[in-house]
Amino acid sequence: MAKFIIDNIEYEIPEGTRLDVICEKAGVPFSCNSGVCGTCQINILEGQDNLGELNQEEKDLAMDRTHRLGCQCVIVGGVVKASF
Numbered sequence: 001m002a003k004f005i006i007d008n009i010e011y012e013i014p015e016g017t018r019l020d021v022i023c024e025k026a027g028v029p030f031s032c033n034s035g036v037c038g039t040c041q042i043n044i045l046e047g048q049d050n051l052g053e054l055n056q057e058e059k060d061l062a063m064d065r066t067h068r069l070g071c072q073c074v075i076v077g078g079v080v081k082a083s084f
């Protein structure tokens, strides 16, 4: 299991899980759900390397290792701390 902490609330989730459902639960606003609008941007405070590689949608919106799209990124293991 991996641990995703967003705004100080901890979630235990299986490795390989996309963060959209957890981010939505935590209150991150969503709109398109397909990596186009940028509404779901989250700030990665710790554990950048525990997320999968940036996908094309994230690159198109100029995301980087510390700014990711909640509807696109996947946790691969360990602990990730984020805010929005």
Ligand code: FES
Binding pocket: 029, 030, 031, 032, 033, 034, 035, 036, 037, 038, 039, 040, 041, 069, 070, 071, 072
């Ligand atoms: S909800 Fe639009 S980019 Fe994530």
